[in-house]
Amino acid sequence: MGGVLESFEMELNPDHMQFVRSAQEKYDIGKQDKVMRIIMDYIITTPSVHDEIFTEIRCLRCD
Numbered sequence: 001m002g003g004v005l006e007s008f009e010m011e012l013n014p015d016h017m018q019f020v021r022s023a024q025e026k027y028d029i030g031k032q033d034k035v036m037r038i039i040m041d042y043i044i045t046t047p048s049v050h051d052e053i054f055t056e057i058r059c060l061r062c063d
Contacts, residue, residue, distance in 0.1 A: 010036075013061065 020035045
């Protein structure tokens with residue numbers, strides 16, 4: 001393991017969970033929380049995507 005881990009509760013929609021499960025299966029990742037850590041590591045190490053990720057308004061579940 002790559003260091004000390006902290007836990008926190010996270011709520012995800014069913015489509016989020018399907019994405020996590022599909023990545024877990026496709027890339028043979030042992031645990032779902034590892035999928036989220038990989039995503040977070042990418043975001044942390046790629047600051048050029050921050051504005052695109054955090055300023056674009058997305059509404060995948062809006063009516």
